[in-house]
Amino acid sequence: MSETQAGWYSDPKGSYLYRFWNGTQWTDQVSNGGTHSGIDPDPVSANMVATLPAPGTAAPSATPLRRRRLKSHSHAARHSERSLR
DSSP states (O other), X not given: OOOOOSEEEXXXXXXXXXXXXXXXXXXEEEEETTEEXXXXXXXXXXXXXXXXXXXXXXXXXXXOHHHHHHHHHHHHHHHHHXXXX
């Protein structure tokens, strides 16, 4: 049996875009649009909880937003410094 890595995968219930697989079972952590949306109030059924994620359904890697924000912040800082000269 192959072990599937923990991560965000397409929600097998179809209620949300993604659901977190902890490496052994589905959790109640859900996401829409790649951001953590919270906890599903309707838990995964007992017969679905250990069903492996379908191949190719992993969420795309998150864009490093923090890195982009830092770049744009430093750009704004440089621009401000120039206007003060």
